[in-house]
Amino acid sequence: xxxxxxxxxxxxxxxxxxxxxxxxxxxxxxxxxxxxxxxxxxxxxxxxxxxxxxxxxxxxxxxxxxxxxxxxxxxxxxxxxxxxxxxxxxxxxxxxxxxxxxxxxxxxxxxxxxxxxxxxxxxxxxxxxxxxxxxxxxxxxxxxxxxxxxxxxxxxxxxxxxxxxxxxxxxxxxxxxxxxxxxxxxxxxxxxxxxxxxxxxxxxxxxxxxxxxxxxxxxxxxxxxxxxxxxxxxxxxxxxxxxxxxxxxxxxxxxxxxxxxxxxxxxxxxx
Amino acid sequence: xxxxxxxxxxxxxxxxxxxxxxxxxxxxxxxxxxxxxxxxxxxxxxxxxxxxxxxxxxxxxxxxxxxxxxxxxxxxxxxxxxxxxxxxxxxxxxxxxxxxxxx
Numbered sequence: 001x002x003x004x005x006x007x008x009x010x011x012x013x014x015x016x017x018x019x020x021x022x023x024x025x026x027x028x029x030x031x032x033x034x035x036x037x038x039x040x041x042x043x044x045x046x047x048x049x050x051x052x053x054x055x056x057x058x059x060x061x062x063x064x065x066x067x068x069x070x071x072x073x074x075x076x077x078x079x080x081x082x083x084x085x086x087x088x089x090x091x092x093x094x095x096x097x098x099x100x101x102x103x104x105x106x107x108x109x110x111x112x113x114x115x116x117x118x119x120x121x122x123x124x125x126x127x128x129x130x131x132x133x134x135x136x137x138x139x140x141x142x143x144x145x146x147x148x149x150x151x152x153x154x155x156x157x158x159x160x161x162x163x164x165x166x167x168x169x170x171x172x173x174x175x176x177x178x179x180x181x182x183x184x185x186x187x188x189x190x191x192x193x194x195x196x197x198x199x200x201x202x203x204x205x206x207x208x209x210x211x212x213x214x215x216x217x218x219x220x221x222x223x224x225x226x227x228x229x230x231x232x233x234x235x236x237x238x239x240x241x242x243x244x245x246x247x248x249x250x251x252x253x254x255x256x257x258x259x260x261x262x263x264x265x266x267x268x269x270x271x
Numbered sequence: 272x273x274x275x276x277x278x279x280x281x282x283x284x285x286x287x288x289x290x291x292x293x294x295x296x297x298x299x300x301x302x303x304x305x306x307x308x309x310x311x312x313x314x315x316x317x318x319x320x321x322x323x324x325x326x327x328x329x330x331x332x333x334x335x336x337x338x339x340x341x342x343x344x345x346x347x348x349x350x351x352x353x354x355x356x357x358x359x360x361x362x363x364x365x366x367x368x369x370x371x372x373x374x
């Protein structure tokens with residue numbers, strides 16, 4: 001007797017950012033192809049994952065990525081919701097499911113949120129910052145939209161390795177902090193290299209009439225860092241963890257204000 | 272006039288850095304930076320010591336200030352911090368048992 005319905009093949013891709021491999025399972029070949037392209041350099045079709053998501057693709061509806069993100073936790077299960085996606089994740093079972101439109105922005109947002117939740121419990125964070133490696137050391141360039149993250153990334157000389165022009169990935173290690181490359185791009189639309197290096201400095205970006213590096217007070221450093229940390233969940237425990245993580249970071253990594261004119265000479269000050 | 276007791280809210284995160292006390296509300300992640308007198312009040316807010324004693328011992332002893340004015344300012348500050356849910360205030364000593372019943 002013929003099968004009444006053919007079995008849909010499950011396609012699987014492991015996307016590893018910051019040493020956290022996340023498996024995405026989908027039965028949609030087109031979406032799988034989008035994932036392969038979008039996360040090239042950060043993905044593999046095999047390997048173990050810390051977290052696995054089954055992704056269900058639904059036709060684009062009225063939901064929009066401009067809607068507010070809501071991240072809540074109840075009974076050990078996280079719910080991540082925005083106009084264009086709904087995701088659930090249970091850390092204990094390391095499994096979750098995502099229902100979203102085929103847009104790559106949606107899965108990108110879900111991954112960012114999941115990584116912030118993972119990092120919050122490990123004294124790490126995602127930061128609104130470009131980052132790059134020079135002479136074996138990582139440098140972070142933080143700032144809100146328009147501060148110059150894309151500009152300074154675009155001006156990087158050949159001996160500098162781009163980690164990201166938009167979202168930096170920072171983890172705490174025994175001997176300091178390490179920045180990892182990410183596939184989370186900004187206006188440059190260029191993926192970072194999948195490499196890492198110890199963080200040597202955080203620069204708070206400001207455009208000006210001259211290139212200048214200035215020390216800032218520890219208090220101002222913490223305030224600025226917290227302003228730029230990506231944070232979605234309003235869980236009290238995680239808010240406290242992010243606060244303490246910012247203090248730990250500032251106590252170990254020098255923070256400066258970097259005022260710069262938009263030309264390549266600014267890189268003469270870095271590294 | 273009843274005495275006022277003040278206690279640090281356990282749900283907030285607080286750290287002192289380079290003499291600057293910063294507090295983040297766990298409820299809405301608002302960040303507060305306390306000035307010197309607010310920091311003194313915050314650090315002495317054990318729920319047991321009445322506010323007037325804290326003002327007398329920690330503020331009037333170190334600052335050239337009228338005690339009545341200092342207490343009035345401290346009460347206003349305590350109520351302001353309580354409104355942001357980073358400090359608890361009560362007309363009774365605040366212990367773990369009654370911490371959830373304060374005003």
